[in-house]
Amino acid sequence: MIAKPHPLWAEASGLLGDGLISSVSIAKCEPFYSLGPTLAAILALTLGVVVGSDRSRARQLLLVVGWSGVGYACYGIISNLVEPTMILWREKGTYDGSVTGTFINRNTAATYFGSCAAIWLLVLSERIRERLPAGPLQFRDFSQHSLSKLRRNAAFAFLAFFICFMALLMTASRAGVMASMFALVAAFTLFFRRDLPKRSGLALLATGAAGVALVLVQFLGGSVSQRFDLQSLADEGRLDGYRSTLQMIAEHPWFGTGLGTFAWSFPTYRSAEISLFGVWNRAHSTPLELAAELGIPLTAVIGLGWILILTLLIRGARRRRRDAVVPLAALSVSFIGLLHSIVDFSLQVSGYAIVAFAVVGAGLGQSFRTSTDQIGGKIKPSL
Secondary structure, eight states: SSSOOOOOHHHHHHHHHHHOOSSSSSTTTTTHHHHHHHHHHHHHHHHHHHOOOOOOHHHHHHHHHHHHHHHHHHHHHHHHHHOOOEOOOOOOTTTTTSOOOTOHHHHHHHHHHHHHHHHHHHHHHHHHHTOOOOOOHHHHHHHIIITTTTOOHHHHHHHHHHHHHHHHHOOHHHHHHHHHHHHHHHHHHHHGGGGGGTHHHHHHHHHHHHHHHHHHHHHHHHHHHHHHHHHTTTTTTHHHHOOOOOHHHHSSSSTTTEEEOOOHHHHHOOOOOOOOSSSSSOSSOOHHHHHHHHHHHHHHHEEEEEHHHHHHHHHHHHHTTTTHHHHHHHHHHHHOOOOOOHHHHHGHHHHHHHHHHHHHHHHHSSSSSOOOHHHOOOOTOOO
């Protein structure tokens, strides 16, 4: 046997006077039961690659995700105004006054609405670029061409982006808003990178986009600014929870305590500095929780997989001129999910993970030249 059984089983056998069958996991069979969400995310990624290999289907997938986000954002905003304590027909229980859509956690809602906003921003940028003259852009082109000749589909894209963006700010999630803002600025800048002067244009555009984002947060995201003023960047007990999780990793570095067993393992390592209120069933940091449950080697393999995915998406976004919006959207969603998961667990929530992995899969499918580029190249559907 490569991995040693968890010492808790020997202690339990001694106390009970009965020889229990030992297990590497602290909770027997729990890793098997916990595979469901992981397999669902992998399946969504695989299907996204298969469907996204066709350019028209990849764009349709972005449309479905984008319009679904608009629908959930409208519901969340209206529900927050009419009955802020309810989610559908059930009591919310927490985060009253924050827009969560159909999610219970406002942080996961923020990553979802931020991802949808990033998709719509890229769609809007594509439609605006179609109305501008070819060649390097000058800022006067935006006023002379874009604003005066915007088509109806561009107005719809702007409205959809604005709804998702407002829902994002109304979640009052600090990490979710910060990660989404970074992704929005990066996506907008990368989309127009070929159309700007090489020396100053790109830096000026990135600075301007970041400035606009900060102004919008300051004037439209009052609840977010208030949470920054009251709580700064970290919640009470979050850092102590990370230290306790690191202690778990130090004692089980190779194989961890077993997938899905964090809630059973953490009480032994829970710091006395953490409030007794509440149950820590998550580490509030997906990389730390993976290392605690699966061990450092397997967590490193997962990290290398993500590095490969990001590398392929960046490669696809740089090389593709037609339909570059698809790998760029996947790259934006990846950044939002990964950045937020460093300090929370949004990618561990299937309601968001399945959507995110499907978009990432479509982006991977469009990061390579395929036969469908030539077969389906006669018709370019308007996204």
